[in-house]
């Protein structure tokens with residue numbers, strides 16, 4: 010059985026593989042995520058190391074970074090998000106087409122980190138939904154890659170109809186996102 014058969018659920022044998030459309034699309038999407046790095050401070054430096062040859066995020070099919078929200082499907086938020094920055098982050102998220110996922114990298118993005126102050130969001134999930142949180146100050150590149158792999162698991166197993174579900178619409182409505 011080939012490596013592909015082991016990863017993608019289904020029935021496989023020599024020269025063939027039977028699976029469902031959901032699984033095939035999820036598998037393809039999970040290995041072609043296009044990240045938008047929203048880096049505001051030191052965690053962004055760890056992201057640069059994650060992209061560099063020692064850790065090489067392109068091994069996961071995610072080397073094509075995009076600074077255009079319309080051409081990306083994974084928002085990676087890395088660094089402190091001041092309250093003035095909040096509307097910009099939300100605007101970027103809204104401009105991304107569905108399906109899209111959010112990876113919150115580092116203590117600042119996840120919870121405000123050491124900046125327990127009036128001017129900093131105590132976690133980006135106050136303004137946009139988050140799929141996976143990576144703890145640490147800063148998280149090492151291995152941890153960022155682990156977060157990316159968790160996102161890949163979500164993408165691979167997401168039902169095609171999830172984005173049209175009432176549950177998902179309610180989640181977005183909770184953030185006043187249409």
Ligand code: SF4
Pocket residue numbers: 050051052053087088089115116117118122123145146147148
């Ligand atoms: S979590 Fe730590 S390393 Fe990351 S942006 Fe905040 S202060 Fe910097």
